[in-house]
Amino acid sequence: MVSVTTAEYTTAEIQYGLTSGSYPYNQVDDLYQYTHEFSLPGLDSGEVYYYRLVLTDRSDNVTYTPEATLEPLLSIYLPALVHH
16 A cells, blocks of 8 residues: 655556556546555565656646655465364
């Protein structure tokens, strides 16, 4: 999960990919609000993803955040064992 909080109402887009400076994937939150959260399903654990956020305020001023990285954790499903 990636989240961002801004000082004014904005829309937000997360752009991400596997190579620094290249963002072939994206998600958009087009509601004007202070906080945006992005859940990125389907990312491969063990990979490093590069991302940036694109924030647009109501006056159409666009801000790009500096590139950052995230590394998804391995998710393991363990069924519950019930003994009677």
